[in-house]
Amino acid sequence: MNDIQITPELILFCGLAGIAALASLGVVLFQNAVRSALCLVLNFFVLAILYFTLNAQMLGITQIVVYTGAIMVLFLFVIMLLNLGSARLLEEKWDIKKPLGAVFGIALATLIGSQMLPGFLSRTHVNPLSDYGTPQALGRTIFTEYAVPFECISVLLLVGIVGSILLAKRKI
Amino acid sequence: MDVAKWFLGLADFWQALIRAIIWVLFIFAPVPIFIWWERRLLSWMQDRIGPNRVGNITWSTRSKYVPGFLKGKKWKLFGLAQPVADGIKSFTKEDLAPSTSDKFVYFLAPALAVFPAFAIGAVIPWSAWRSLTPVANVDIGVLYILAISSLGVYGVVLAGYASNNKYSLMGGLRASAQLISYELSMGMSLGAIALGSGSLRPTDMLAAQEQPLYGVIPFLQNWYAFTPFGFVAMVVFFICMVAETNRAPFDLPEAESELVAGYNTEYSTKKWVMFMMGEYVNMFIFGSVIMTVFLGGYNLLPVNWDYLAHQNWPGAGICEFIARLQYWLGFGVFFIKGFAVITAYIWVRATLPRLRYDQLMSFGWRWLLPLATCNLIVVALWLVSTKLAGDKSNSGVIGIALGWAAVVIAMLVLYVIYRQIRKNQAGDGKLEPRQVTLVDPNAASTQGAG
Numbered sequence: 001m002n003d004i005q006i007t008p009e010l011i012l013f014c015g016l017a018g019i020a021a022l023a024s025l026g027v028v029l030f031q032n033a034v035r036s037a038l039c040l041v042l043n044f045f046v047l048a049i050l051y052f053t054l055n056a057q058m059l060g061i062t063q064i065v066v067y068t069g070a071i072m073v074l075f076l077f078v079i080m081l082l083n084l085g086s087a088r089l090l091e092e093k094w095d096i097k098k099p100l101g102a103v104f105g106i107a108l109a110t111l112i113g114s115q116m117l118p119g120f121l122s123r124t125h126v127n128p129l130s131d132y133g134t135p136q137a138l139g140r141t142i143f144t145e146y147a148v149p150f151e152c153i154s155v156l157l158l159v160g161i162v163g164s165i166l167l168a169k170r171k172i
Numbered sequence: 173m174d175v176a177k178w179f180l181g182l183a184d185f186w187q188a189l190i191r192a193i194i195w196v197l198f199i200f201a202p203v204p205i206f207i208w209w210e211r212r213l214l215s216w217m218q219d220r221i222g223p224n225r226v227g228n229i230t231w232s233t234r235s236k237y238v239p240g241f242l243k244g245k246k247w248k249l250f251g252l253a254q255p256v257a258d259g260i261k262s263f264t265k266e267d268l269a270p271s272t273s274d275k276f277v278y279f280l281a282p283a284l285a286v287f288p289a290f291a292i293g294a295v296i297p298w299s300a301w302r303s304l305t306p307v308a309n310v311d312i313g314v315l316y317i318l319a320i321s322s323l324g325v326y327g328v329v330l331a332g333y334a335s336n337n338k339y340s341l342m343g344g345l346r347a348s349a350q351l352i353s354y355e356l357s358m359g360m361s362l363g364a365i366a367l368g369s370g371s372l373r374p375t376d377m378l379a380a381q382e383q384p385l386y387g388v389i390p391f392l393q394n395w396y397a398f399t400p401f402g403f404v405a406m407v408v409f410f411i412c413m414v415a416e417t418n419r420a421p422f423d424l425p426e427a428e429s430e431l432v433a434g435y436n437t438e439y440s441t442k443k444w445v446m447f448m449m450g451e452y453v454n455m456f457i458f459g460s461v462i463m464t465v466f467l468g469g470y471n472l473l474p475v476n477w478d479y480l481a482h483q484n485w486p487g488a489g490i491c492e493f494i495a496r497l498q499y500w501l502g503f504g505v506f507f508i509k510g511f512a513v514i515t516a517y518i519w520v521r522a523t524l525p526r527l528r529y530d531q532l533m534s535f536g537w538r539w540l541l542p543l544a545t546c547n548l549i550v551v552a553l554w555l556v557s558t559k560l561a562g563d564k565s566n567s568g569v570i571g572i573a574l575g576w577a578a579v580v581i582a583m584l585v586l587y588v589i590y591r592q593i594r595k596n597q598a599g600d601g602k603l604e605p606r607q608v609t610l611v612d613p614n615a616a617s618t619q620g621a622g
Contacts, residue, residue, distance in 0.1 A: 008185065034277060034333065041326070061315045069322030069355075073329065073348055080333050080341065134311040135372055 012053060020046040033079045041072045056133030176303045191307040195293055199460075202507065203452045204255035209511070210518050212251065217522040227253030265441045270336055273438065278334035282439065282446035285327025289453040291320045296460050297375050299470050299502035306374065313373045314362050317461055318355065321416060325351040327450065328418070328425055328435045335438035343434030346529065347425035350415060353536040354422075358412035360544030361405040364551045365396055365465050374461075378469045382476065386572045393474040397466045400575030401551045406466040408544045410516075413458040415536070417451060420521040427526060459513030460506065467509065470502035550575075 023046065026039035044067040051060030131137055142150050179187065208223070215222030227249030231242040269278060295313040297306045310316060325348050332344020366372050369380040377396075385392035386399075396402030415422040426434030436447050463469055477495035481488050498505070527535065558571065 032274070034274065034330075038277070038280075038330075057310060057312045058315075061312045061319050064319040065315070065322060069319060069325075070352070073325055073352065076326075076329060076333075077345070077348055080329075080345070135315070136311070 009053070013050070016046050016050050016053070020050065034076065037072060037075050037079055040075070041068055044068045044072065051133075054133070055130060058133055058135045058138045060133075176301070179303050188307060191304055192294070194304065195298065195307055196290060198298065198503070198507075199290070199293055199453055199456055202456070202510075203449055204259070205252075206452050206456065206511075206514050207255045207258075207448075208252055209514065211254070213515065213518050214522055217519070223251040223254040226251055226257045259445065262441050262445045267441045267443075270438050273336045274334045277330050278438075279443070281327050281331035281334055282443040282450070283327075284330060285324070285447050286450040286453070287327075288320045288324040289450045289457055291323075292317050292454075292457045293460065295374055296457070296464050297378060297469060298460065298506045300499045301502075302375070309373060309375055311372060313375075314366055314377075314465070315372055318359050318362065321358075321458075322351075322355055324416065324454065327447070331439065331447070332425075332435040335435070337438050339431040339433075340435050340437045343425045343427075343431045343437070347418065347435060350418075350422065350424060350532060350536075353533060354412045354415040354540070357408055357536065357540040357544045358416065360541065360548050361408040361412065362465065364401055364405040364544070364548045367548065367551045367555060368396065368399070368401065374464045374469075377465055381468050382471070384476070384479075385474070386569055388569055391476050391479050393468055393471060393476055395466065395468040395474050398474070399572065400579045401547055401554065402466055404543065404547045404579060406462065408540055408547070409462055409466065411540060413462060414517065414520060415532075417454045417458055417517075419451075419455065419517055421524040421526050422532065423526060424529060424532060455514055455517055456510050459510045459517075462513060463506070463509050470506040470509075471498065472505045472508070 020043050023039045023043035027036045027043065030036045030039060044063060048060040048063040048068065051057075051063060179190070182190075212222045212224075229247040229249075231238050231245050231247075233244045269275065294307040295310060295316050297309075299305055302309075328347040328351075329344040332340040332342070332347070335341070365377060369377045371377065371380075381393055381395050383394045384390040385394045387394070397406050418425050424434075425431075426436060428434070431437070436444055439447060468474055477491045477498060481492035481495055554571065554575070
């Protein structure tokens, strides 16, 4: 652990990861629903930048387009329209679910951590391939190796769209 | 080229920082001129005079501090100092904030409105110096533009929410619906060009536009605005661009006759200036996107000066000179073209009345999106058919001719259909179907008295 060199990449990563961690804390700790949603937006955005630093450009930009640009706008939209009122009304009373949830959460974190951390601890710097996340590489992979799953997913999305139209518009 | 070599020798971080600073200054500096130009041009189009006084100097005839040749002289600045005066006024006014607003979000919103405007510019090449521009020549260029422009909605929506004002909130909600709707058509229109040029990089798109026109006329450039599919995509993109920047006729988020001032009603002084600045920078940036993708970027005319300079004819020397000039003054050309796009914005604003909300939605979803999608499919078919046709010398020209014929025929058919619809509606006396029952004025007056 002592031979970690302070490189610009490391500083960048620490800054971004710190912001992401703080933002995700803010999501659960803020009393105001709009501020929580904003923290989630920030978290998604910083996550996208982390993807960029790993040369996964396409993944990062999809993250921004889909989550930050579309889904979170919808979240905010709903929160504003619902007008939740004061946060005290939303506070739950003591419940067996709370400690149970905490136990399960810690268990899950331990499980994932025990699998992931040993591989990461010895790493001192990232070494991403230069072109594995470009749209060209991704498109080639999707339309050759994974063409069938890709088409299946697109059919699934189409069903989802048709279903939502059917729900929204009873009389066609 | 020693300067370029020195520059490329710097660390990546410093290179990026220098590029970003130059580019931000470049798009930031003309904003006051845009504001002045909009006010003057609008007033000219509306038969007014507009701001023409601020900055006029009349030198004293008596003061001993004025040199002799200036005494009694009048300097006219045509109101160019008006934006400066407005800026000073805005920054020295009392800063009011509604007491019941969500303070943090209220202050965050103007910053969020400005951020995407500046960030979009990072992938746009604004001159021929590849070492200096664009700030980041990334593989995902056009997708980046779409992604960052989709963040623009946050500033408006949060401003509407945080103001704690019903009109502001309505403006913000309208803005979010409008921006999300028109983003799709925008993505589709840019997608057509991405298919056509085979790359998402703006620099590659520019390089594709510097090829011979239609593949056969070597001294002209193949700007995408000259190809049939590119022309359709450009029209769609221009409409979406006006909608994305919340400009008239798509300025529903700040419709002053319905919503006081929309999402920025509760904002004053510096924060209001931030919104305005974001809007103008956004206009210029989207203008630079349309220039780069459709209109040949920093090339003033669609002429390949380099090709002409290497031909054996008397004008070769002049052409070489112009090519050099084009290389060194690319940024100036870029600015002039940006100014032209801003002028188009202002012209549209002066010409068209604001859309009604249902018109806005039906136009975006039922006309623009199908048109852009059809265009995308046509480009894909085009690519397949050119591949099947192989390397026959004039297949490209025939394709272009057929494409233009198709566009013209489609426009004619649409026009005939439109005329017929208008005629039918006029015959029925139902030009504007509405569900409003007008109150009898006599009954209203008696009720009011009672």
